[in-house]
Amino acid sequence: xxxxxxxxxxxxxxxxxxxxxxxxxxxxxxxxxxxxxxxxxxxxxxxxxxxxxxxxxxxxxxxxxxxxxxxxxxxxxxxxxxxxxxxxxxxxxxxxxxxxxxxxxxxxxxxxxxxxxxxxxxxxxxxxxxxxxxxxxxxxxxxxxxxxxxxxxxxxxxxxxxxxxxxxxxxxxxxxxxxxxxxxxxxxxxxxxxxxxxxxxxxxxxxxxxxxxxxxxxxxxxxxxxxxxxxxxxxxxxxxxxxxxxxxxxxxxxxxxxxxxxxxxxxxxxxxxxxxxxxxxxxxxxxxxxxxxxxxxxxxxxxxxxxxxxxxxxxxxxxxxxxxxxxxxxxxxxxxxxxxxxxx
Amino acid sequence: xxxxxxxxxxxxxxxxxxxxxxxxxxxxxxxxxxxxxxxxxxxxxxxxxxxxxxxxxxxxxxxxxxxxxxxxxxxxxxxxxxxxxxxxxxxxxxxxxxxxxxxxxxxxxxxxxxxxxxxxxxxxxxxxxxxxxxxxxxxxxxxxxxxxxxxxxxxxxxxxxxxxxxxxxxxxxxxxxxxxxxxxxxxxxxxxxxxxxxxxxxxxxxxxxxxxxxxxxxxxxxxxxxxxxxxxxxxxxxxxxxxxxxxxxxxxxxxxxxxxxxxxxxxxxxxxxxxxxxxxxxxxxxxxxxxxxxxxxxxxxxxxxxxxxxxxxxxxxxxxxxxxxxxxxxxxxxxxxxxxxxxxxxxxxxxxxxxxxxxx
Numbered sequence: 001x002x003x004x005x006x007x008x009x010x011x012x013x014x015x016x017x018x019x020x021x022x023x024x025x026x027x028x029x030x031x032x033x034x035x036x037x038x039x040x041x042x043x044x045x046x047x048x049x050x051x052x053x054x055x056x057x058x059x060x061x062x063x064x065x066x067x068x069x070x071x072x073x074x075x076x077x078x079x080x081x082x083x084x085x086x087x088x089x090x091x092x093x094x095x096x097x098x099x100x101x102x103x104x105x106x107x108x109x110x111x112x113x114x115x116x117x118x119x120x121x122x123x124x125x126x127x128x129x130x131x132x133x134x135x136x137x138x139x140x141x142x143x144x145x146x147x148x149x150x151x152x153x154x155x156x157x158x159x160x161x162x163x164x165x166x167x168x169x170x171x172x173x174x175x176x177x178x179x180x181x182x183x184x185x186x187x188x189x190x191x192x193x194x195x196x197x198x199x200x201x202x203x204x205x206x207x208x209x210x211x212x213x214x215x216x217x218x219x220x221x222x223x224x225x226x227x228x229x230x231x232x233x234x235x236x237x238x239x240x241x242x243x244x245x246x247x248x249x250x251x252x253x254x255x256x257x258x259x260x261x262x263x264x265x266x267x268x269x270x271x272x273x274x275x276x277x278x279x280x281x282x283x284x285x286x287x288x289x290x291x292x293x294x295x296x297x298x299x300x301x302x303x304x305x306x307x308x309x310x311x312x313x314x315x316x317x318x319x320x321x322x323x324x325x326x327x328x329x330x331x332x333x334x335x336x337x338x339x340x341x342x343x344x
Numbered sequence: 345x346x347x348x349x350x351x352x353x354x355x356x357x358x359x360x361x362x363x364x365x366x367x368x369x370x371x372x373x374x375x376x377x378x379x380x381x382x383x384x385x386x387x388x389x390x391x392x393x394x395x396x397x398x399x400x401x402x403x404x405x406x407x408x409x410x411x412x413x414x415x416x417x418x419x420x421x422x423x424x425x426x427x428x429x430x431x432x433x434x435x436x437x438x439x440x441x442x443x444x445x446x447x448x449x450x451x452x453x454x455x456x457x458x459x460x461x462x463x464x465x466x467x468x469x470x471x472x473x474x475x476x477x478x479x480x481x482x483x484x485x486x487x488x489x490x491x492x493x494x495x496x497x498x499x500x501x502x503x504x505x506x507x508x509x510x511x512x513x514x515x516x517x518x519x520x521x522x523x524x525x526x527x528x529x530x531x532x533x534x535x536x537x538x539x540x541x542x543x544x545x546x547x548x549x550x551x552x553x554x555x556x557x558x559x560x561x562x563x564x565x566x567x568x569x570x571x572x573x574x575x576x577x578x579x580x581x582x583x584x585x586x587x588x589x590x591x592x593x594x595x596x597x598x599x600x601x602x603x604x605x606x607x608x609x610x611x612x613x614x615x616x617x618x619x620x621x622x623x624x625x626x627x628x629x630x631x632x633x634x635x636x637x638x639x640x641x642x643x644x645x646x647x648x649x650x651x652x653x654x655x656x657x658x659x660x661x662x663x664x665x666x667x668x669x670x671x672x673x674x675x676x677x678x679x680x681x682x683x684x685x686x687x688x689x690x691x692x693x694x695x696x697x698x699x700x701x702x703x704x
Binding site for chain 1: 463468511512513518519521522523525526527528529530532533536537539540541551554555629630671674675676677679680681682683684686687688690691694695696
């Protein structure tokens with residue numbers, strides 16, 4: 001396999017990227033896991049109150065409550081980041097679009113809007129009640145954006161998808177604001193959630209979302225081969241005996257589960273799903289069997305690092321992880337627009 | 345292929361020729377005058393609609409003021425209750441709505457026409473949000489007020505406009521729109537960050553700078569906007585004389601004697617118009633985007649900045665009226681209303697597939 005890898009990678013590289021030498025798979029895996037572990041430890045130690053390392057294992061250390069709070073936050077960050085990274089990789093594979101991301105294509109906005117509707121009109125309050133709404137909203141938004149962008153002769157180009165997603169996000173956020181204005185109490189609790197944050201949420205929040213994250217991840221990882229076939233184009237995939245519509249639905253379901261749960265847990269965080277798959281493809285190549293698991297790990301690391309940096313970058317206040325993600329993601333987005341501009 | 349000269353086919357016999365020529369002259373003259381006459385009629389109708397909307401905004405609503413009372417209040421007479429409501433709430437809102445609508449409508453139409461893409465309006469490519477981010481930072485973090493805030497808004501708008509241009513290069517089209525969408529997201533993050541720094545969370549402040557609102561603006565800010573428009577609008581009228589040539593594309597425009605410099609001056613004026621509007625009323629969603637295409641459709645497919653400005657003013661006035669009175673005990677800012685109804689229009693425009701084709 002190692003002898004074949006370089007030629008295959010060179011053949012399947014996107015135009016413009018050019019063939020390049022990649023690290024062997026074990027090395028990439030080791031680096032990613034090391035980065036992830038480092039990010040986790042940093043997230044426990046760094047913050048407004050610095051914690052010495054020994055507080056992590058010493059029982060009864062005076063700073064143990066701080067560590068406990070940061071541990072909950074870190075685990076939530078890992079879960080949300082993994083879901084967003086995976087959802088982004090799935091969307092980019094499914095739409096064959098380098099600019100796809102659950103935030104940019106309006107899926108997160110759909111989930112947010114559905115949750116606010118549930119909160120303000122039906123008085124829902126628990127995470128278990130929010131999740132179905134978040135899924136419904138995410139699914140509706142995804143279908144709407146894809147349908148509108150697919151109309152017209154040229155089909156769903158990256159440009160039309162991104163613009164349609166931005167339009168839907170803008171409109172939905174107006175409706176969301178309108179609903180929130182009618183209900184001040186809800187608005188106050190939405191203040192940080194709406195920006196995207198993983199701080200101050202307990203394990204119970206994560207636990208109610210965990211089954212859906214697990215289901216989405218399972219679907220996604222079994223769908224890696226489907227994505228590889230779909231990447232060849234619909235005609236070829238059908239010629240290879242795939243039922244492309246069913247395959248698409250499987251992947252779309254995984255995206256809705258992952259992006260919907262991540263939004264319900266941590267608010268609409270954009271750009272993580274955009275940045276991570278691009279970095280990962282540079283590391284391990286275009287095979288989805290590798291891109292998907294690596295995107296999970298890298299997404300988790302990115303969210304935790306962004307959250308940690310956000311705690312200390314502009315004291316005394318914290319910068320929410322959603323804002324940090326935008327700070328990292330926008331330059332990457334602009335670079336992608338510049339690079340893909342000629343090809344499209 | 346050989347060069348051939350097509351001779352005009354003369355079908356009619358000689359005696360009728362003079363009469364035909366006279367007829368043709370009349371027809372041509374009429375065809376040339378028709379658009380002008382239509383534009384005049386359109387502007388007249390829009391002004392009437394605007395005055396009607398203005399009157400409705402000031403006189404009607406939850407507190408009705410009669411016209412004689414209104415005139416007396418303007419004359420300085422003190423009528424208990426009514427004077428305060430008109431002078432401190434209704435009138436400033438209505439005046440600001442007209443001024444901001446004019447600024448956004450004309451600024452948006454300039455962007456859409458010179459970039460030749462209806463999606464390339466300042467509120468979609470992040471210029472409005474750039475102005476808003478700079479203004480809200482100046483107000484909350486630096487504690488500025490008055491004209492320095494407007495200056496900060498101008499700087500923010502210019503910064504985003506230059507950044508979009510830097511990323512998109514010389515090509516308009518979808519690269520510009522995508523770069524703008526990315527920068528708009530960044531600017532929104534900046535605004536959201538500024539709000540997390542504010543100790544006491546002021547809902548009105550958030551609404552003004554994220555979605556745009558004409559509520560609770562003091563007369564001095566409105567005066568500043570009026571003063572800026574008094575300078576910018578005549579300058580725009582002068583610079584826009586070259587607009588019909590600019591619309592034909594860079595090369596054709598250059599061939600007709602309109603260089604890039606003229607276009608750049610016009611774009612700069614568009615950025616300034618949007619920035620001073622944002623400094624007073626916040627980035628009222630989709631007004632700049634909607635006004636141009638609506639005015640164009642009303643004007644039988646011809647671009648008109650004046651009509652775009654009037655349409656913008658009507659949209660903001662009506663949007664503010666709807667937001668204030670359509671829902672009982674709920675005072676929605678105008679930006680929420682225009683955003684909620686403007687986005688479907690954008691989606692419809694995308695669905696029709698008439699946009700974004702102009703690649704490079």
